[in-house]
Amino acid sequence: MINNKVLSIILGGGQGSRLYPLTEDRSKPAVPIAGKYRLVDIPISNCINSDIKRMFVLTQFNSASLNRHIKDTYHFSFFSSAFVNVLAAEQTISNSNWFQGTADAVRQSMHHFLRNDFEYALILSGDQLYQMDFNELIEKHIQSGAEISVATYPVNAKDGTSFGILKTDENSMISSFIEKPNSELIKGWESEVSDEMKAEGRHYLASMGIYVFNKQLLVDLMNDPSTNDFGKEIIPQAIGKRPVYSYQYEGYWTDIGTIESFFEANLGLTDDIPKFNLYDKNQRIYTHARMLPTTKLAGTTLNKAVIAEGCIIQASKIEHSVIGIRARIGKETVITNAYIMGSDFYETLEEIDKNQIQILVGIGERCNINNAIIDKNSRIGDDVTINGGPHLEDTETDLYVIRDGIVVVKKNAVIPSGFVL
Structure with missing residues (x-):
């Protein structure tokens, strides 16, 4: 089974200053959402629903409540290899620094990951609201022959100025990248999307901050201490040198990065037919019972x-x-x-x-x-x-x-x- 070859790494983010004061005494993944869940329940539930049950959550700020929530919530069979472990930034003989970015967080925690047998690393954000079958993402990654896959989300030109925009070829391989282009620069960065997305004017592919790495490539890249961030350094530098695949996702997805987006995502749950479906028995959201x-x-x-x-x-x-x-x-x-x-x-x-x-x-x-x-x-x-x-x-x-x-x-x-x- 593919999912037995996957290790999930959930990035808890930094200090969460844009979500302050909700992050004043809790880490970003521990922020309550939808009345009874925590943000971290979203990526963990997506993994469980995809039968990926080996997960690390990386954090460094106010991790006590997150630790408690995960310890009290995610219990697997004694005879299972499943786990959800929180890794907070730690001082070691070789490194005494805080995490300097998403890639640096993975680099500093790599010795924990390598104690596990895996072929693919699934790297997720801890502050997004979505429901995705990761098995399809992993399968497309393998079929494409890519060493890195990036989950992408079709957006319109206006929204595209807030994201890293990726351009793909006819095989959905990523050929170029631009970080948060202005309204003039984004012209010409259209990619092939579905007819439904075209009808909505969503011609541009934004990086969702969800990645799949072949294990050996991730290990090789993490040996270079000069790069600290996946979105700003690792992915752009790999394009053109390594095969990087774009996995287009067209379901509901939102980045819970600010008070405004957090507020809108929660109130959106009151709609008659909410875009984020809490009632889907096949995509349950799990939390503390x-x-x-x-x-x-x-x-x-x-x-x-x-x-x-x-x-x-x-x-x-x-x-x-x-x-x-x-x-x-x-x-x-x-x-x-x-x-x-x-x-x-x-x-x-x-x-x-x-x-x-x-x-x-x-x-x-x-x-x-x-x-x-x-x-x-x-x-x-x-x-x-x-x-x-x-x-x-x-x-x-x-x-x-x-x-x-x-x-x-x-x-x-x-x-x-x-x-x-």
């Missing part, structure tokens, strides 16, 4: 809402919003265009009384929350108004951050009653 009670609602009008388990909701209205696990929302509160991440625990009546807690975990009564992300374990008092939108300038305080008009209330923040933004 929690023994939570059912969600309880009282007097709430719901419209285009995704609600996770274990919530206690008395809001008057929730619309175009995602509500995460254990969320508590008080009476007469209105939630619109928001991602409420929920909480990691319940407060008991005894704890509330003993500690004289004035503002409970969750959202109080008569609040109005719009265009906002409320991170986990936040305490929002009564009569609070948070109205995000383009009228707000980017800013940061101890309690919240505003990015592109989206208000992000920080994890564990306490917003006093009567607060208005």
